[in-house]
Amino acid sequence: MASRDLELLIPVSSISENACSKSSASSSPNIISTQNHSSHEAFSKVIRSWASKKFMLGCVILFPIAITFYVTWGFIRFVDGFFSPIYNHLGINIFGLGFITSITFIFLVGIFMSSWLGASVLTLGEWFIKKMPLVSYIYAASKQISAAISPDQSSNAFKEVAIIRHPRVGEYALGFITSSVILRNRHEEELFCVYVPTNHLYLGDIYLISPNDILRPNLSVREGIEIVISGGMSIPQILTTVDAHAKFAPRKSTYASKV
Numbered sequence: 001m002a003s004r005d006l007e008l009l010i011p012v013s014s015i016s017e018n019a020c021s022k023s024s025a026s027s028s029p030n031i032i033s034t035q036n037h038s039s040h041e042a043f044s045k046v047i048r049s050w051a052s053k054k055f056m057l058g059c060v061i062l063f064p065i066a067i068t069f070y071v072t073w074g075f076i077r078f079v080d081g082f083f084s085p086i087y088n089h090l091g092i093n094i095f096g097l098g099f100i101t102s103i104t105f106i107f108l109v110g111i112f113m114s115s116w117l118g119a120s121v122l123t124l125g126e127w128f129i130k131k132m133p134l135v136s137y138i139y140a141a142s143k144q145i146s147a148a149i150s151p152d153q154s155s156n157a158f159k160e161v162a163i164i165r166h167p168r169v170g171e172y173a174l175g176f177i178t179s180s181v182i183l184r185n186r187h188e189e190e191l192f193c194v195y196v197p198t199n200h201l202y203l204g205d206i207y208l209i210s211p212n213d214i215l216r217p218n219l220s221v222r223e224g225i226e227i228v229i230s231g232g233m234s235i236p237q238i239l240t241t242v243d244a245h246a247k248f249a250p251r252k253s254t255y256a257s258k259v
Helices: 002-009 012-089 097-113 116-130 135-148 221-229
Strands: 160-165 172-184 188-199 203-209
Touching: 012 097, 097 116, 116 135, 160 188, 160 221, 172 203, 172 221
Parallel strands: none
Antiparallel strands: 160 172, 172 188, 188 203
8 A cells, every 4th residue: 555655646747757768768779770770771872883883884994895806806816717727737836827828818819809810810700600509699799798898989889878868757867879770751860779778787778769868978988887887876976968958858748647
């Protein structure tokens, strides 16, 4: 009974204050630990983000260098393999000697083929190759690709880089002018044959287009080929036309009726 009476004499406010002090004292370590955990997690996120960005930057820088060295090394080994077996048979084991011999041989072939005798030999060899059923198609396709980047502008190669409006109004395609043709109907009309690659360079579509519908950018044929092979990544940020007065002829949209 005495203890019960003592409890009744204690004020309620003191009891609540003691309870609050005990709860705050017990909850304060939890709050401090939670704050430490959140700060540690935020710091680790910053470190991971910084490390991933630097790692990706290193990959972006080293990837083209590694690809360049890998392709160059593979090309050297490939070219060196043409004449290195001959030197190995003679007992001469010097790496790079076959590569130098191959480059010299290619240079001499270029000099020889630029002469009248070399052109005659090439014509005779092509005549024999064209008589072969399967080899003739492979040779014709590979010759067209090599002729596209040939420094001889008189050959049947890509003449110019062209920009045409394709496939509809507001969209443009990069192509190459290969030749010109005269279309005879009621009146004669000159059309340009424009080759638009659809799969890198060796597959594409051919269009006969009026000169009024063609823009000629200030790009060489080799620059145009680099743009196609790179998927458009090497295209300049600003393109200007060679002929400042060249404009597209008026053309109605084929999709106007569907809208």
